[in-house]
Amino acid sequence: MNRRIVVGLDGSTESVAAAHWGAREALLRNAPLHLVHAEIWSPPLGVPSAGSEERRQAARTLLREASDELLDKHPRLEISAESFDGQPARSLAHAAAGASMLVLGSRGLGTLRGFVLGSVGMAVIHSVEQPVVLVRATEDALPHAQGRHLDRGVVVGVDTGRPCDALLSFAFGEASRRGCTLHALHSWMLPPLAGSGSAYNPEVNAQIAQVERTGLDDMLRPWRDMYPAVDLDARVTVGPSSEQLLEAGSEAGLVIVGRRIRRSSVGTHIGPIAHAILHHSTAPVAVIAHE
Known part of the structure; x- marks a missing residue:
């Protein structure tokens, strides 16, 4: 490079x-x-x-x-x-x-x-x-x-179900250079029908939230160790990921999203979350390609 x-x-x-x-x-x-x-x-x-x-x-x-x-x-x-x-x-x-x-x-x-x-x-x-x-x-x-713009934080959307070392490397590097807070955001959705109350179980949903939180902490732990000086704000939220990222990034200096690398010429090359952030974020948006 x-x-x-x-x-x-x-x-x-x-x-x-x-x-x-x-x-x-x-x-x-x-x-x-x-x-x-x-x-x-x-x-x-x-x-x-x-x-x-x-x-x-x-x-x-x-x-x-x-x-x-x-x-x-x-x-x-x-x-x-x-x-x-x-x-x-x-x-x-x-x-x-x-x-x-x-x-x-x-x-x-x-x-x-x-x-x-x-x-x-x-x-x-x-x-x-x-x-x-x-x-x-x-x-x-x-x-x-x-x-x-350096006074504003950096926001990164994290999917704990996929490897995203390239995404986190870029995000921690940017926050370190800027000397600002890194907001790592992972969103999950309530089980079907939970929003209407008919299938809502506070204990079950609390357990799911804890599992999601543990997954985020596990993914971020090596990066915390690598960048101990970075002020990390790790959050797990409930709701559509794109909406959560747009809200978190409304006052950010940079919003970071990932896209999977596709070797095939057939099909889309950018996911729906990255697509939504690119079209609706008021902050600069970094798109990081990863496997």
Whole structure:
């Protein structure tokens, strides 16, 4: 892994916010920042190529101005830039190969609470195994925020029924670098009909809750030992996981979710919980691929 943080830049407010978020993350990791712009400049066969050079020049200007702005705020930052002529999703995946993180901007839906992940963002998430962080243009992500986002905690959703070392490694590492609280959240559902009261048994449900709590503690124990300085808040809650994570992450500096790596080209490549968090979280969201 080459350690660098790669940021996709297209000139939108969201991608500029992603660049500033990525710059602060690079400084935390003492890593270089690599800005990437990708679009198709070559016209189809039979179509005049007028304008292609102008678009290339515009891309170079965009990257140079972004680099200058970042260096003005972060003089110690090591920055490089690169533009690609090709499909953006494929180019970004290529640029991210071997990097420690890929950061992308994500457009909000006006006054509604949520992400709009275009085909590029979703395709990149599906195709890369590096951590991908989606950043909205919120106050904490914009240039003038400085390090304000570091004061907020990190939230990670944990499924005790699946191995998730990659997820927990990333989460504990982020909390350690930021010096903030790590909120590890595991949610479980009541047995069928329990919500209506007809099948609700307080003793049975208390036993289930204890089993779930023990499972979470067992999963987190090696990481507690590895990161003794991290302030860990481990919680077991009842209810849909996506709703619980969205509520816990509403004031977080980063929400972390996992997605299973699928080798097959058939079927979905991102689970329903990660999908919901990506579309509705107001905080930056890191998607961690794991087996």
